[in-house]
Amino acid sequence: MTTDTIDTGRREFLKHSALAGAGLVIGMTLPGRGRAQVPEADSGAAAFFRADATTADFSPNAFVRIAPDSTVTVLIKHIEFGQGPFTGLATLVAEELDADWGQMRARSAPADAELYKNLAFGVQGTGGSTAMANSYNQMRKAGAAARALLVRAAADAWEVPAGEITVSQGVIAHEGSGKTASFGEFAEAASEFEPPEDVTLKPADQFRLIGTDVPKLDTSIKSNGQAQFTLDVMRDDMLTVVVAHPPKFGATVAAVDDAAARKVPGVEDVQTIPSGVAVYARDTWAAMQGRKALKIDWDEAGAEMRSTEQITADFETLSEKVGNIATDRGDVAGAQPGLAKRLDAVYRFPYLAHAPMETLDCVIQAQGDSVEAWFGSQIQTLDQQAIGEVLGIEPGKVVIHTMYAGGSFGRRATQASHLAREAAEVAKVHGQSRPLKLVWSREDDIQGGWYRPLNVHRLSGGIDDDGNIVAWDQTIVGQSIMAGSAFAGQIKDGIDPTSVEGALNLPYRLPNLRVSLHSPESPVPVLWWRSVGHTHTAYSTETFLDELLEMAGKDPIDGRLELLDEHPRHAGVLREVAKLAEAAGPAPEGRARGVALHKSFSSYVAEIAEVSRGDEGPRVHRVWCAVDCGVAVNPNVIRAQMEGGIGYGLGAIMFDAITLEEGGRVRQSNFDGYRSLRIHEMPEVEVSIVKSAEDPTGVGEPGTPPIGPAVANAWRRLTGESVRDLPFVKPA
Amino acid sequence: MKLNINGTAHDVDAPEDMPLLWVLRDRLGLTGTKFGCGVAQCGACTVHVDGQPKRSCVTPVKFVGNSKITTIEGLDSPQAKAIQDAWCDIDVPQCGFCQSGQVMTATSLLTEKSDPTDDDIDGALAGNICRCATYVRIRQAVHDAADKLAG
Numbered sequence: 027m028t029t030d031t032i033d034t035g036r037r038e039f040l041k042h043s044a045l046a047g048a049g050l051v052i053g054m055t056l057p058g059r060g061r062a063q064v065p066e067a068d069s070g071a072a073a074f075f076r077a078d079a080t081t082a083d084f085s086p087n088a089f090v091r092i093a094p095d096s097t098v099t100v101l102i103k104h105i106e107f108g109q110g111p112f113t114g115l116a117t118l119v120a121e122e123l124d125a126d127w128g129q130m131r132a133r134s135a136p137a138d139a140e141l142y143k144n145l146a147f148g149v150q151g152t153g154g155s156t157a158m159a160n161s162y163n164q165m166r167k168a169g170a171a172a173r174a175l176l177v178r179a180a181a182d183a184w185e186v187p188a189g190e191i192t193v194s195q196g197v198i199a200h201e202g203s204g205k206t207a208s209f210g211e212f213a214e215a216a217s218e219f220e221p222p223e224d225v226t227l228k229p230a231d232q233f234r235l236i237g238t239d240v241p242k243l244d245t246s247i248k249s250n251g252q253a254q255f256t257l258d259v260m261r262d263d264m265l266t267v268v269v270a271h272p273p274k275f276g277a278t279v280a281a282v283d284d285a286a287a288r289k290v291p292g293v294e295d296v297q298t299i300p301s302g303v304a305v306y307a308r309d310t311w312a313a314m315q316g317r318k319a320l321k322i323d324w325d326e327a328g329a330e331m332r333s334t335e336q337i338t339a340d341f342e343t344l345s346e347k348v349g350n351i352a353t354d355r356g357d358v359a360g361a362q363p364g365l366a367k368r369l370d371a372v373y374r375f376p377y378l379a380h381a382p383m384e385t386l387d388c389v390i391q392a393q394g395d396s397v398e399a400w401f402g403s404q405i406q407t408l409d410q411q412a413i414g415e416v417l418g419i420e421p422g423k424v425v426i427h428t429m430y431a432g433g434s435f436g437r438r439a440t441q442a443s444h445l446a447r448e449a450a451e452v453a454k455v456h457g458q459s460r461p462l463k464l465v466w467s468r469e470d471d472i473q474g475g476w477y478r479p480l481n482v483h484r485l486s487g488g489i490d491d492d493g494n495i496v497a498w499d500q501t502i503v504g505q506s507i508m509a510g511s512a513f514a515g516q517i518k519d520g521i522d523p524t525s526v527e528g529a530l531n532l533p534y535r536l537p538n539l540r541v542s543l544h545s546p547e548s549p550v551p552v553l554w555w556r557s558v559g560h561t562h563t564a565y566s567t568e569t570f571l572d573e574l575l576e577m578a579g580k581d582p583i584d585g586r587l588e589l590l591d592e593h594p595r596h597a598g599v600l601r602e603v604a605k606l607a608e609a610a611g612p613a614p615e616g617r618a619r620g621v622a623l624h625k626s627f628s629s630y631v632a633e634i635a636e637v638s639r640g641d642e643g644p645r646v647h648r649v650w651c652a653v654d655c656g657v658a659v660n661p662n663v664i665r666a667q668m669e670g671g672i673g674y675g676l677g678a679i680m681f682d683a684i685t686l687e688e689g690g691r692v693r694q695s696n697f698d699g700y701r702s703l704r705i706h707e708m709p710e711v712e713v714s715i716v717k718s719a720e721d722p723t724g725v726g727e728p729g730t731p732p733i734g735p736a737v738a739n740a741w742r743r744l745t746g747e748s749v750r751d752l753p754f755v756k757p758a
Numbered sequence: 759m760k761l762n763i764n765g766t767a768h769d770v771d772a773p774e775d776m777p778l779l780w781v782l783r784d785r786l787g788l789t790g791t792k793f794g795c796g797v798a799q800c801g802a803c804t805v806h807v808d809g810q811p812k813r814s815c816v817t818p819v820k821f822v823g824n825s826k827i828t829t830i831e832g833l834d835s836p837q838a839k840a841i842q843d844a845w846c847d848i849d850v851p852q853c854g855f856c857q858s859g860q861v862m863t864a865t866s867l868l869t870e871k872s873d874p875t876d877d878d879i880d881g882a883l884a885g886n887i888c889r890c891a892t893y894v895r896i897r898q899a900v901h902d903a904a905d906k907l908a909g
Contacts, residue, residue: 107852107853108851108852108853108854108890109852110852241846241849242849242851244851244854245845245846245849245850245851246846247854248851248853248854248857249842249845249846249850249851249854249857249861250790250830250833250842250861251789251790251791251829251830251831251858252790253854254789255792255855257783257789257792257793258789260787260789266784291773309776309780309784309785310780310783310784310793311773311776311777311780311784381889382853382855382889383792383794383800383802383853383855383856383887383888383889383890384792384794384853384855385793385794430853430854431853432792432853432854432855432856433852433853433855433889433890434853435889465793467796468794468795468796468797468800469796662849663849666849666852666892666895669891669892669894669895670852670890670891670892672891673890673891673893673894674889674890674891676891677891696795696796696797696799697795697797697799697800697887698797698799702800702887702889703891703893704884704885704887704893705879705880705883705884705886705888705893705896705897706880706881706884708891708893708894708897710894711894
């Protein structure tokens with residue numbers, strides 16, 4: 027492979043941060059052993075086999091619980107918001123444990139970085155599509171270790187050599203004596219032994235569950251209303267809290283008149299906190315009515331007053347100058363005179379809200395020096411730190427119950443823990459021990475910031491007389507997501523890697539390539555949005571390339587393949603997706619197809635979109651998708667993530683922009699102005715998973731980047747129009 | 759006031775203008791019905807009022823009177839069972855937060871129309887947003903449920 031250093035993604039550089047010492051890089055002290063007191067006898071293997079998963083857990087493998095009734099509960103260190111870690115990680119354990127799928131259960135692990143850290147991050151958290159990648163060996167080993175202990179207990183009881191015992195689909199057996207037992211029968215005996223230091227993992231050809239579509243563990247309760255989300259947490263004597271946030275980013279509370287709010291029946295308290303004015307009420311409706319009745323003067327001295335139109339124009343001006351150099355290969359300037367044809371393009375990408383189905387929410391209860399929080403915490407270690415800091419409690423003593431979350435797409439991976447911090451402030455200023463449920467409305471969500479950064483890209487390039495692409499110069503202008511956050515240590519030489527990922531490490535043979543970056547500041551808070559930098563870099567690079575290939579008279583597939591000679595996995599998914607589309611026959615009259623290829627989070631995805639002219643712009647009928655994500659642990663989940671990633675990305679490039687009016691107010695407020703893709707706009711999707719023996723890589727995000735450029739390339743071929751100003755359908 | 763919910767009479771103390779959604783959730787603890795937008799844009803709060811799908815987030819409780827209200831917790835019909843089984847068979851849900859609303863609307867559709875076309879499905883479910891975009895599977899599962907009921 028070539029010098030593909032950054033493209034291994036956040037996973038890779040976050041790993042470096044972990045190696046450098048999480049305390050140093052992310053500016054925090056890892057929580058100590060603040061867990062409940064546990065008797066000595068509970069250490070080691072005993073922790074594996076306790077039925078009660080709520081008591082404290084000890085290393086080395088704090089992931090598996092086997093109950094006397096033989097149910098196997100896997101404690102999942104990654105939040106489940108639809109991408110499938112509950113099922114995926116339980117599959118890994120079940121595989122090596124030789125369990126029957128029907129006996130498997132999953133639940134969230136407690137917040138405890140020492141036991142449950144993401145091995146790619148060094149802290150407990152989910153993101154960068156790393157859940158499967160960082161857990162693959164760890165969870166298999168946890169299953170294998172538990173299996174070894176069960177076998178040892180059976181061997182002792184039956185007085186036969188351990189080597190003669192087999193385990194299959196949840197049954198422990200000894201052929202010679204004809205004895206069989208369930209896991210539950212030996213759970214207690216097995217807990218007497220120390221776990222083995224080394225275990226042998228199965229070779230891939232012996233997998234029974236990995237590689238199959240085992241049914242998801244959380245489907246049933248998500249089809250009958252029983253799944254418990256944060257919003258569903260009801261505690262005795264609980265109050266609901268909504269916060270009036272500033273109408274402009276960077277504004278703060280100057281003065282509050284809460285007299286009318288306090289008169290709303292059900293409102294019990296009103297308090298000013300750093301992020302706004304909090305209304306505490308008996309129920310959600312009363313809290314919302316109370317908030318409406320507030321009269322607040324805002325101090326706008328530090329606020330963003332520019333419109334997005336103005337910000338975009340400012341960024342465009344900046345893009346005329348070369349920024350901090352992210353990569354500089356060959357001699358871009360020297361190649362200019364030799365160009366037979368050149369192409370110059372400016373791309374404009376708007377701020378995007380994530381708009382997960384469940385808005386942000388958090389239940390918190392603080393009593394003295396203890397605090398418990400129930401919410402969709404995505405980076406538990408940072409959230410523990412933030413809550414602890416606000417309440418003056420050691421972070422390790424902050425108990426977080428990670429709940430099922432109604433989507434995230436990056437929204438809950440708050441690098442500044444702003445939600446956890448707001449919840450803690452709400453609890454602190456209230457000063458009572460009552461449980462409090464902080465709820466953001468949809469308006470809070472759409473207007474509340476933490477957007478995908480607005481970006482302007484300027485590209486210039488060209489081809490020589492033979493149609494070779496001999497110059498590629500890209501300048502990116504966008505706010506840094508990492509700056510000022512726990513991840514700031516990743517910024518090197520003025521380059522936030524999440525601003526340029528997907529642009530500087532193009533797989534194509536381009537002899538002269540330069541990518542530079544400007545990272546202007548704004549009070550508008552920004553955050554990673556499903557596939558982060560790839561959301562804009564895949565679009566600009568794959569459409570620009572497509573135009574250059576067209577200029578050179580080359581086929582979009584063959585033209586790309588010619589440039590991919592050193593990248594067989596890129597080429598593999600491209601060939602596969604071409605095959606899928608070809609099998610469907612030629613595009614019907616009035617439709618055109620476009621292709622895009624992009625690697626993100628170590629997974630390779632190629633997509634072809636078939637579009638026609640619709641009422642508002644492109645109508646996307648069909649999408650073919652090929653993905654190479656290493657070993658396909660659960661092909662059905664992978665297909666679902668590709669389908670969902672395509673739908674999510676398509677909605678955004680078609681319809682979505684957060685726009686700031688003159689003066690800085692956000693124009694959109696709900697799904698009427700900030701449109702989501704709906705069922706009648708969803709194309710048919712066909713997914714093919716390229717067979718691979720490589721370790722598994724991410725699927726939550728990589729399906730998203732190629733859909734925008736695939737649609738744009740199809741649209742250009744259909745209409746001749748290059749769309750470089752997103753979204754396709756301008757917001758009203 | 760008295761409400762008929764899932765076949766049971768409930769005596770509820772709530773302001774008349776409180777949306778049915780918050781009465782169900784905050785007063786009665788029926789949390790299967792979700793809050794997604796508050797303005798009838800997303801369908802996460804869909805319940806059946808006298809058999810018809812309604813957005814409970816914009817329905818003041820005073821307007822439901824003696825109507826029969828069914829929530830996801832009270833779904834109990836061959837169509838509902840077929841829908842929920844079909845949802846499970848192909849693992850429709852991802853995050854799951856919108857799925858109560860999807861199931862409620864899909865059940866209504868199947869009750870009205872035993873063999874819906876793609877256009878029928880798109881028409882009926884266009885008001886139910888799924889940010890995970892599980893739409894391909896929702897469409898498939900509605901067809902599967904219809905096929906199963908038809909035997």
